[in-house]
Amino acid sequence: MTAADQPRRPIEPADPLMRTYTEPEVSYLLAELHERGREFGLLWPSATTDSVVDGRVLVRFGNAPASTVLNLLALLREHEQKAGTDSCDS
16 A cells, blocks of 8 residues: 555644644635535535634634645545646636
């Protein structure tokens, strides 16, 4: 089994990396999530950044941490890569 075949570990909300994301960056990631998720019926039309708590950006769909957005995007990207398509032009 190669490293590429190993499952990716989810990013935890308390991961220090999450403190490096700004609200504009998370907003961009939300836009990408909307675009990539549309094909699968993953729609969050009201999802937006909400606030910053303890240095981490929260996302307004149940006050989820931004790590949730990153993990969902990683799953969608992985699926597209395995399917050999890239439906996002970003």
